[in-house]
Amino acid sequence: MTTRLPPVQVALLEAADAETDRPITDLAGEADRKPETVTRAAFELEDAGLVAVTEETEDSLTLTPEGERYRGEGLPELRLYEAALAAGADDEPAGLGDLLPEADLDGDAADIALANFARKGYGEVESGSVRADPDADPDADAERAALAAVAAGDTSDLEAATLDRLERRALLERTERTARLVRLTDDGVTALMGGVEPVERVDRVTPELLTSGEWEDVDFAAYNVEADAEPARGGREHILRQTANRVKDVLVGMGFEEMAGPHVDAQFWINDCLFMPQDHPARTHWDQFALAQPDAVGELPDDLVDRVRSAHLEGVGEDGEGYHSPWGVETAASLDLRGHTTSLSMRYLSGYQKGELDPPQRCFSVEKVYRNDTLDPTHLLEFFQIEGWVMAETLSVRDLMGTFEEFYDQFGITDLEFKPHYNPYTEPSFELFGTHPETGDLVEVGNSGVFRDEVTEPLGVEADVMAWGLSLERLLMLIYGFEDIRDVHGTLCDLDLLRNVEAMH
Amino acid sequence: MPVVDIDPDELRALTDHEEKTDEDLQADLFDLGLEFEGWTDDEEMQLEFAPDRLDRLSVEGVARSLRYHYGDDRGVYVPSTNDPEWTVRVEDQPPDRPYVTGAVIRDVDFTEGSLESLIQLQEKLHATMGRQRAKGAIGVHDLIMLKGHEARGASEQQRGEETDPRADATTDEAHSNPGKRVRYTSVDPDDERFVPLDADTDMTPAAVLSDHPVGETYAGLVEGFDRVPAIYDAIGLFSFPPVINGRRTEVSTESRDLFVEMTGTDQWTVDRMLNIVCYALSARGAQIERVAVEYADDAPGEYAGRTLDRPDLSTKTKTVTHDRIEETLGVDLDEETVVDCAERAGLDAESTTEGGTPVYEVSVPPYRVDALHPLDIIDDIGRAYGFNELEPRYPDVSTVGGRHERSRLEDAARDALVGLGFEDLLNFHMINEAENFERMRVDTDGDCLGAGDPVTIREPYSEDYTILRTWALPSLMMVLENNTHRSYPQDLAEVGLAAEVDEDVNTGAAERRTVAAALARTDVSYEDAKARLQALATAFGKDLATPATRHPSFIDGRAATVVLDGEPAGVIGELHPAVLVEHDLEVPVAAFELELDALS
Incomplete structure (x- = not known):
């Protein structure tokens, strides 16, 4: 049976021997291939069980450039000894100052000579004078002999201590070399006997390969499909934006139309229309961002201002009472960064933003609001508020409950509880609690209610309006379990967190 | 939201x-809307609640609500009151703090615990x-420490002749006003001395405002007052409202009878607090x-010449229709x-029937x-009925939903940039x-993108x-500055709000959506930004x-104006x-930045 293999593997198989381990370098030479290519082929054949690959490690010794130089010029200590003998220092000590130039030693070489001279017993160096030992034998210097032997490639007779010493003197470099040896296995022999035929193996699919039709005759190199690739990075829509869009999708699906309006707005729209008394604690600048510039709205609709003022001072309806708080149009006209997007609801419900609206209507916005709060892991100075309202001829608390159950169910928040609450602008009012999808805890998820007559009547709305609000960040934190909202929203954000966060769907 | 320790x-x-x-x-209180927040060091329960039912700001008020909740009490309760022995004469009081009310509490x-609660x-x-x-x-104040004026001044002799048709809780019987009296008036802050609470020596009101810790805290409330x-x-002087009481009348657990006074800028408010x-x-x-609160004829404020009988514990009545209750709760109810x-x-609700449907006088x-x-009455009825008893239903109202044009444009730009x-x-x-x-090396008064008069927050x-x-x-x-430890390239974009002061806009601020993008990496150049801007255009x-x-x-x-369809839009x-x-x-x-609207 013929075995089809890539050409390199065929060449290697044919060159290898079943009796002896042969170095890959030799086999590559015979096959006239690059050793790297043959090595890869050897491992592939080993995986296929056709050859056995073994490894052998050997030290190889080479002289450093410095070692090479001393082999030619002689070791510095020997040159010093020669110069000392020539100067008769075996009898009378000779001055170092005369000997060094004589031996052509200076700088580092002089230091090296002096350091090794005494160690190797060539004499003594004392207070600048050198005495040479007449019995020393430079010809028997083991280090000199070793330099010559390493250069000649014959190191079998050398003592390990001598080689270590030369290595420490940086005259010698020791490298470990792995030689791979290949031997044919029985299966390899069997395959060879059955016949092997080279087949083209290719790496990349190229246009030529496709157009020529050659692709039919080639084998595609297998990749390591499990290895990690270089990281690829595309852009991502911001996770909070994804959450906002998810909310918008849900609300549009429930028949809500999106509102838009100013971030810088008159307190009239932000607070007065909402029946918040002007001396309400939440209206101090400690809770809201009052503006130094611009400082007053251009104009407000006069008749609406009159009706709102009257609601505050006199109340609405036969039995209605107003607040016992002062009300001035200057306060209403002053400008703030909106503390809630209910200002948009007021603009829309009054007809000021888009013209008169007849019931039924559903409107929403998912927009930024601003609170003069302390920045901490769960509170931002600006955050997104989900605002929604429904206007119809008659709406009951049950309609409100049904709407919110439907909305929160879309985010996996179920078993909604309605805790009676107080807002100046809604009655009845409810805090909404829901069961957390992951932890199962009861968590506050929003605030809601039916707008008071003191709100709707001045706006000219003759229908019921129910509304609710919720922080988008809170919804995000509930869904994702983020602990510090500052990592996500704002200039302190962590890019890695944004890059790696799970997509919202 | 208010927190009360109980x-x-x-x-x-x-x-x-x-x-x-x-x-x-804790569970019963939660039903009433009072949330248990934790224990104080004195082992009292901290309860947080919405600021509507201010009568629950003490353990006595919370207990009253619970007794109604348990069904132990029903209907309106009004405590009995004794006839007055004391009069609060009001004359020459500060025009910016004209109103006062009061009561005497016996036995x-x-x-x-109960003093702390008070x-x-x-x-x-x-x-x-x-x-x-x-x-x-x-x-x-401790009433026993007060000595009433028995004699009347000349100015007081004149009053009581006129009757005021507006008066409901007032008495016109001037001479029936009891003889023990205290006087709410004004004083030159440097002209009087008294020993305030938490002090050992007498001080002028001016000194209290500058040197006494409580005085310093509340000095702002009388700032600009001549008197x-x-x-x-x-x-003599025993109270310097709204700042501090005198030490002479300090209340202790030994006190048997109390004099309570309240001053303020609104009569209704101080009467309700009382x-x-x-x-x-x-x-x-x-x-x-x-007590009789007797405003002098020439006293500032809207009660000049009138005497108020306080506390005013009269009930008020609201008319509520059965239809509105049923409509709001969404259920049928019987009377x-x-x-x-x-x-x-x-x-208390009394039902009358007007043309078939009941109406309640509550x-x-x-x-x-x-x-x-x-x-507000309907809300009370709903709470008593139990809102959580109501079955949610999806409103049978059909509307068409949709996105705002601007938010669709924002999303389209964002999608293009992400792509x-x-x-x-x-x-x-x-x-x-x-x-x-x-x-950014930009001057506010320059004419480049980014220059302009910013919307500025006060304080x-x-x-x-x-x-x-x-x-x-x-x-x-x-963001680039805060993420230099993160890997590059860092290609960032934002579609968001920018604003500047503009007198021609109703709100005084021109708000616009802006599209900004920045490319940061070792080999980035103008051309890389231009390539992406071209793709966006x-x-x-x-x-x-x-x-x-x-x-x-x-x-x-290496800077250029971004011109889209012939109009400058950015840089x-x-x-x-x-x-x-x-x-x-x-x-x-x-980088580049341009107006979102230029893409529409």
Whole structure:
């Protein structure tokens, strides 16, 4: 049976021997291939069980450039000894100052000579004078002999201590070399006997390969499909934006139309229309961002201002009472960064933003609001508020409950509880609690209610309006379990967190 | 939201429910809207609640609500009052704090706990209805230390001749006003001396304001007053409202009879605060005695020449239709249920039938400050009925939903940028001047993108957030600065708000959506930004031109105006090295910013 293999593997198989381990370098030479290519082929054949690959490690010794130089010029200590003998220092000590130039030693070489001279017993160096030992034998210097032997490639007779010493003197470099040896296995022999035929193996699919039709005759190199690739990075829509869009999708699906309006707005729209008394604690600048510039709205609709003022001072309806708080149009006209997007609801419900609206209507916005709060892991100075309202001829608390159950169910928040609450602008009012999808805890998820007559009547709305609000960040934190909202929203954000966060769907 | 500290043992005693465990009480209180927040060091329960039912600011008020909740009490309760022995004469009082009210409380039997509860109630009322004492401030005195004036001044002899048709809770019988009197008036702050609470020596009111810790705290309330509020008895000044009481009349657990006075800027408000205090003390078994509040003919304010009989514990009536109750709750109810719910809410409802559908005359007790409209009664009835008993239903109302045009455009731009490989960012609209201008080398009065008069916050809380950004590129630079430890390339984009002052706009601020993008990596150049800008313009079908310009944030010769369909819309360029170094960046940045509307 013929075995089809890539050409390199065929060449290697044919060159290898079943009796002896042969170095890959030799086999590559015979096959006239690059050793790297043959090595890869050897491992592939080993995986296929056709050859056995073994490894052998050997030290190889080479002289450093410095070692090479001393082999030619002689070791510095020997040159010093020669110069000392020539100067008769075996009898009378000779001055170092005369000997060094004589031996052509200076700088580092002089230091090296002096350091090794005494160690190797060539004499003594004392207070600048050198005495040479007449019995020393430079010809028997083991280090000199070793330099010559390493250069000649014959190191079998050398003592390990001598080689270590030369290595420490940086005259010698020791490298470990792995030689791979290949031997044919029985299966390899069997395959060879059955016949092997080279087949083209290719790496990349190229246009030529496709157009020529050659692709039919080639084998595609297998990749390591499990290895990690270089990281690829595309852009991502911001996770909070994804959450906002998810909310918008849900609300549009429930028949809500999106509102838009100013971030810088008159307190009239932000607070007065909402029946918040002007001396309400939440209206101090400690809770809201009052503006130094611009400082007053251009104009407000006069008749609406009159009706709102009257609601505050006199109340609405036969039995209605107003607040016992002062009300001035200057306060209403002053400008703030909106503390809630209910200002948009007021603009829309009054007809000021888009013209008169007849019931039924559903409107929403998912927009930024601003609170003069302390920045901490769960509170931002600006955050997104989900605002929604429904206007119809008659709406009951049950309609409100049904709407919110439907909305929160879309985010996996179920078993909604309605805790009676107080807002100046809604009655009845409810805090909404829901069961957390992951932890199962009861968590506050929003605030809601039916707008008071003191709100709707001045706006000219003759229908019921129910509304609710919720922080988008809170919804995000509930869904994702983020602990510090500052990592996500704002200039302190962590890019890695944004890059790696799970997509919202 | 207000927080009140309640001793559960006191609550058990006052409700007469010794069998209730702490957990039972917490659950019952949650039903009433009082959330258990934790325990104080004195083992009292901290309860948080919405600021409508201010009559629950003390253990006595909370106990009363619980007794109605348990069904132990029903209907309106009004404590009896004794006829007055004391008069509060009001003359020459400060025009900016013209109103006063008061009551005498007999036979209080204080324990440490009940005295503390009174002090807490006083503080909590100051913080809420009293608007930090500006609108109403309470003074409680040991009556035994007061000596009433017996004689009447000449000015008082003249009064009482005229009758006031508006008066309902006033008496015209001037000479029936009892003879023991104290006087609410004003005094030159340097001309009087008294020993205030927590002091050992007498001080002038002016010295109290500058040297006494309580005086310093509340000095702002009488700032600009030529003459400050003062209350006198026959001995002398004993109260300097709204700042501090005199030490002479200090209340202790030994006190048996009390004189309570409240001054403020609104009569209704101080009268209601007084009612809440009277109900709390009455619940402890004390007897309330009315006082006559006698405004001089020439006294400032709207009660000149009238005498008010206080406390005014009369109930008020709201008319509520059966239809509106059913409409709001979304269920059919019979009359008995409505009346029963009202009584369990501490109200009385009397049903009359007008043309077939019942109408209720509902009496509201005088401690309720939150019932402005029949709706508030319906809410009480709903709470008594149990809102969570109601079956949710999806409203049978059909509407068509849709996105706002601008938000669709924003999303389209964001999608295009993300497709080009930008990380979409969401930064704060608030920033400070240094980040928005100086660190970008932009002057407010220049004419380049980013220059302009910023929307500026008054008295900002944080120095990092003082204005609204006039452009978005500074935000992107800040993100790059804060992420130099993260891997490059960092290609960032944001579609968001920018604003500047503009007198021609109704709100005084021109708000616009801006599209900003920045590319940061070792080998980035103008061309990389231009390539992406071209792709963006193409995606929105716009003709793009980029004539050279100068902009202080960018390198000269590598900056251009972004012109879309012939209209200038923004700027593109390589950020100036001075801007990069300022933001601690060691890589070049190429960027562009343009108005979102230019893509529409």
